[in-house]
Amino acid sequence: GNSVTQMEGPVTLSEEAFLTINCTYTATGYPSLFWYVQYPGEGLQLLLKATKADDKGSNKGFEATYRKETTSFHLEKGSVQVSDSAVYFCALMRPDSSYKLIFGSGTRLLVRP
Amino acid sequence: EPEVTQTPSHQVTQMGQEVILRCVPISNHLYFYWYRQILGQKVEFLVSFYNNEISEKSEIFDDQFSVERPDGSNFTLKIRSTKLEDSAMYFCASILDGSSGNTIYFGEGSWLTVV
Numbered sequence: 001g002n003s004v005t006q007m008e009g010p011v012t013l014s015e016e017a018f019l020t021i022n023c024t025y026t027a028t029g030y031p032s033l034f035w036y037v038q039y040p041g042e043g044l045q046l047l048l049k050a051t052k053a054d055d056k057g058s059n060k061g062f063e064a065t066y067r068k069e070t071t072s073f074h075l076e077k078g079s080v081q082v083s084d085s086a087v088y089f090c091a092l093m094r095p096d097s098s099y100k101l102i103f104g105s106g107t108r109l110l111v112r113p
Numbered sequence: 114e115p116e117v118t119q120t121p122s123h124q125v126t127q128m129g130q131e132v133i134l135r136c137v138p139i140s141n142h143l144y145f146y147w148y149r150q151i152l153g154q155k156v157e158f159l160v161s162f163y164n165n166e167i168s169e170k171s172e173i174f175d176d177q178f179s180v181e182r183p184d185g186s187n188f189t190l191k192i193r194s195t196k197l198e199d200s201a202m203y204f205c206a207s208i209l210d211g212s213s214g215n216t217i218y219f220g221e222g223s224w225l226t227v228v
Contacts (some may be wrong), residue, residue, distance in 0.1 A: 034216075036219075042221060043204060043219050043221040043222045044156070044206075044219040044222075045219070046216050046218070049216065089155075093217070098144065098161035098169040099144055099161070099208055099210075099217070100146060100158045100161050100169060101156075101158065101206075101217055102158065103155050103156040103157075104155065105155040106155060106156075
C-alpha cells in the first residue's frame with residue numbers, strides 16, 4: 001500500500017542550526033510529494049512540493065529533493081529561526097486515487113533562541 | 114490568494130447529537146476533501162468528492178458520516194450521531210484538478226469536541 005514515514009519528533013534546535021527532517025515513502029506508480037507545515041493553532045499550509053524524480057522543491061529557505069532511488073523526500077533548512085517552530089508533515093499524492101494526500105505522522109520542530 | 118474557508122472554527126457538542134461542519138472550497142476547484150486530525154496524531158483522509166458524488170472514502174467514513182454540496186459554493190460534512198472518539202480537528206480541502214503541479218489547499222480547520 002501507500003504510506004509515508006517521518007522521523008519522530010520533537011526535534012529541538014537552537015536558532016541558526018541546520019535542520020533535516022527525514023521522510024521516506026512507499027507507493028506504486030509515480031506519486032507527487034509534498035511538505036505541509038502547521039503552525040500552532042493554525043491549519044495546514046503547503047511548504048513545498050515536487051512532482052517527479054530529481055525535482056527539488058524550495059520555499060522560505062526550506063528544500064527537499066525527490067529521490068526515487070531511495071524513496072525519500074527529506075526536508076532541509078540551512079539556518080532555522082524561532083518562527084519555524086511548527087509541525088511538519090510529509091505527504092504523497094497518487095494521481096490514480098482521487099488525488100488524495102496520504103500524510104506522515106508529522107514532526108514537531110521547536111527552535112530555541 | 115484564494116482560500117478555503119470553514120465554519121465553525123470550534124464546536125462543542127453532546128454525544129449522540131448531529132453536527133454539520135461547513136466549508137467553502139476555492140471557487141473554480143473541482144475536487145473536495147475532508148480530512149481529520151485527532152489531537153497529536155496524523156492527518157487522516159476521510160472522503161473525496163467530485164462531480165457531485167463521493168469518489169473515494171476511507172474506512173473511517175462509515176454510515177454516520179455524509180457529505181453534501183447543497184449549492185454551488187458550500188461543501189458540508191455531517192456526523193449523524195457523534196461519539197467521543199469523533200473529537201478531532203476536521204479539515205476541508207480542495208484542488209483544481211489532478212494535473213501535475215496543482216496543489217491541495219486546506220482550510221483552517223473546525224475543531225470538534227464531543228462531550
